[in-house]
Amino acid sequence: MKNYIKKVIIVCLFLSGIVHGQSTEQPETKETVTVKSFSLKSTEGNLVSLNDYKGKFVVVHIATTWCPYCNAEAPYLEEIYNEYKDKNVEVLIIDVKEPSALVKERIKDRFNLSFPVLLDTNGKVAASFAPKDVLPELARDEIMLASNLLIDPQGKIQFMSLLDTKNFDVKLINLKNRLNEIL
Amino acid sequence: MKFYSIVLCFLFLAISGHTQQFVEFNGAKISKALKKQEVDIILSFKIAERYHIQSELESLDGSIATKIAFDDNDSFEIISNEFTFKQNQVIVLNQYAHNVLTDEFEVTVRLKLNKKTLNFKNLLKGILSYQACTDKQCLFPRDLDFKIQNIL
Numbered sequence: 281m282k283n284y285i286k287k288v289i290i291v292c293l294f295l296s297g298i299v300h301g302q303s304t305e306q307p308e309t310k311e312t313v314t315v316k317s318f319s320l321k322s323t324e325g326n327l328v329s330l331n332d333y334k335g336k337f338v339v340v341h342i343a344t345t346w347c348p349y350c351n352a353e354a355p356y357l358e359e360i361y362n363e364y365k366d367k368n369v370e371v372l373i374i375d376v377k378e379p380s381a382l383v384k385e386r387i388k389d390r391f392n393l394s395f396p397v398l399l400d401t402n403g404k405v406a407a408s409f410a411p412k413d414v415l416p417e418l419a420r421d422e423i424m425l426a427s428n429l430l431i432d433p434q435g436k437i438q439f440m441s442l443l444d445t446k447n448f449d450v451k452l453i454n455l456k457n458r459l460n461e462i463l
Numbered sequence: 464m465k466f467y468s469i470v471l472c473f474l475f476l477a478i479s480g481h482t483q484q485f486v487e488f489n490g491a492k493i494s495k496a497l498k499k500q501e502v503d504i505i506l507s508f509k510i511a512e513r514y515h516i517q518s519e520l521e522s523l524d525g526s527i528a529t530k531i532a533f534d535d536n537d538s539f540e541i542i543s544n545e546f547t548f549k550q551n552q553v554i555v556l557n558q559y560a561h562n563v564l565t566d567e568f569e570v571t572v573r574l575k576l577n578k579k580t581l582n583f584k585n586l587l588k589g590i591l592s593y594q595a596c597t598d599k600q601c602l603f604p605r606d607l608d609f610k611i612q613n614i615l
Binding site for chain 2: 344345347443444448
């Protein structure tokens with residue numbers, strides 16, 4: 281009987297993973313991360329891969345249309361793009377779990393962004409950046425909103441900021457300082 | 464035996480699929496009946512420590528305002544609902560004022576009873592939709608179901 285219950289629990293564990301779509305893959309800490317390449321569709325319908333940016337610095341911002349902090353930072357991401365595009369720096373926004381038309385209207389067009397806004401429809405790419413020591417009790421895809429990463433030409437993370445509303449760096453001064461340091 | 468397997472599986476799935484909530488329904492106070500068969504019901508909610516939720520006011524910053532919706536009930540009509548709170552914070556993000564709620568808040572719901580209904584359904588059911596953040600993260604929006612029996 282005990283063995284039988286064990287078997288049932290194992291099957292249920294397996295099923296619950298499927299039903300709730302939770303990845304068991306552990307994200308790496310930022311110190312060890314070489315970012316895995318990803319391919320996502322943009323709001324314009326183009327497939328954009330991190331590999332397309334080989335040899336460049338890439339700023340990645342994780343967002344949703346309803347995230348007030350993300351929306352506050354968006355104009356400053358455009359500012360960074362314009363200021364650093366001639367210095368081998370690209371900018372990408374990865375929107376999490378929202379439909380293309382909504383993201384196009386509320387992020388890409390609203391802030392008149394010149395760089396691609398990508399659609400992470402199941403949140404797995406955004407989740408893959410999450411350091412494992414940040415609020416581990418919550419689902420991984422809830423970790424990274426309003427975060428900024430700077431990925432270097434070797435694919436290593438050179439800067440990562442998690443949301444900090446008490447010391448909110450809306451103008452992305454820390455990210456700019458890091459860019460100025462390494463460029 | 465199969466029956467127990469199915470029950471165990473469903474129980475397990477139900478528990479593991481439970482969405483973590485950051486607002487708790489703390490019950491309701493019912494004021495004495497007003498004129499014209501109107502009744503005020505005050506719903507109390509408690510926001511988890513360290514969390515804030517977006518206020519009920521629409522904002523230009525794209526955030527999701529907290530909303531309350533009620534199930535239809537032939538026995539009464541919802542005339543109005545109004546949020547009141549002890550703590551309201553205003554954060555300015557770029558040029559937009561951004562209102563958030565912390566700690567506790569109440570929603571006063573005014574009902575007009577329908578005289579014509581023979582079988583009075585003594586139940587108020589609804590959903591509070593909210594989006595919570597801490598100082599360090601913003602979470603995907605959630606729905607909190609609530610219900611109050613014996614409203615009169």
